[in-house]
Amino acid sequence: MMPNQRAKPTLRRRQLGRMLERCREDAGLTQQAAAASMNWPHHKLSKIENARAHIPAKDVEPYLRKCGVTDEAFILALANLAKNAAKKGWWAGFGDAILTTYMDHISVETEATRIRYYAPNLIPGLLQPRNYAREIIRATGTLVPELVEARVDVRTARQAVLTKAERPLDFWTVINESVLHHEFRENPEAMYEQLERLLELSQRPTITIQVMPIRAASHPGLLGLFSLLDFEKPYPSIVQVEDIRGSSFIEEDSDVQAFENAWERIIAAALPEDRSRELIKKVMEERRS
Template identity: 55%
Template sequence: MPNQRAKPTLRRRRLGGLLRDSRTGSGQTLDAAAARMGWDHTKLSKIENARAHIAPRDIAPLMNGYGVTDEAMISALEALAKDAGRRGWWATYGDVAASGYTDLISLEADADSVRFYSPTLVPGLLQTGGYARQIIAATAVTRSTEEVEALANIRIARQSVLSRLGKPLKLRVVIDEAALRHKFPGAADVMREQMTRLLDVSTNPNVIIQIMPLGAGPHPGLAGMFSIVGFQHPWPTVVHVESIRGASFVEGTDDVVIFENGFDRITAAALPVDESREVMKKIMEETKA
């Protein structure tokens, strides 16, 4: 079987995309921008399309040539250029995780915040190992037992962003009450452990959990599950949308704003944090019965 070119990392693709946007925004052609740097146009084309590396030292002169002098932005691009080719811990799991899923993990690793609406499940960033295995086994119907275990391990490893040193991920989630009332025949302890986890993590200063009550009226979340992944300047916000066919990403200011406005309406329809904790405690007590 012939060798296949490794897929560029998401970091390299995002870097290339921002460099391309900066060039086109300045009105420069690929040939003109490359000539200014003393490069062949194919080199710059490969950098913009994530097929070649750019040295951090080349970021400032390239961006200055586009009229970009924002030091914070240039520093962020230089930092990403240093790490653009680095593959995360998830690469050790090979092809078990689909590319869309590893892209999500990469986004979470670089993100400042995540806002998540989940109508049917406890969000992956808050799942226990037992809950994750049950859900993955039920939904990933083509996976072997070994693959289910590997995917569950990946899901738990993702959660390290909530406790990373320096700047833990800020997480705000809205979970439908119905999702917390799922039954696991033959494994009643699964939901008890999961509810304990939610109550424990809800006391963390970087985690906000709200419950959408069973009696809530119509709201934008009825359209389905999604998460809004936010970053520090200059990186744009990305929306991750999940469905039975897999995941997709929404980018672009206008489209992202639709989801942000929708999430604001969802949080307004959900119970306040304190009342949400009371609902979780009540469900927790019911699982002991």
């Protein structure tokens, strides 16, 4: 980040600001009135709601009481969110190997209870074995070998959310059939290993893999990759979209609902789980013949 560039608010801080704003509005309070009730200047609350300033965890409960909130579990959840808004995770130890936008990606992935991921052009990172991950990282960047390996390490570490002993991530993905036919000429085994991994993971009760057939009917996924992330209550669901520059998030409720509707149409157009497994097996057999 350049010396005079303002740091981007973390997703945790943006979530907290939105939820505090919603509580204030539900109470019928203006920013001026709510700020005055806490003896704050108006601009302080404005910055908190816009994720440009941090609210200390100790101030969350009295502020929510001023807004008429009585749900103890909700108050505790927001106080914990304020406490952890700037907390660093395991990924901080990888330093320059992780871009700032990727840190947000890993953070929400770690905290999510369910992810629904439409993958039109590649296998989702959480399902990639090291060999496949290495080929994808090489192909999508101009990195020195050491940095490639560091990012492969990060991608592998992320996958722990699928197998953790307590409440593993519920992961549901739709993968385009064409992705199953990718070729890595210098490493032909990488794709076969990936197909094996898909079959293995599809047996887990918390992982659902569907394949979108090449001849599928038109569906909203034709517009590109996205994922829906759900969290424990009271935190709202969000959408993540990715491109060559990294990730960005969609957080407005009405926008998230549009992606929820699109997801339902996508899974309806895709093959069911059993037929998806059969197709993956068929592609594997063709590669070995």
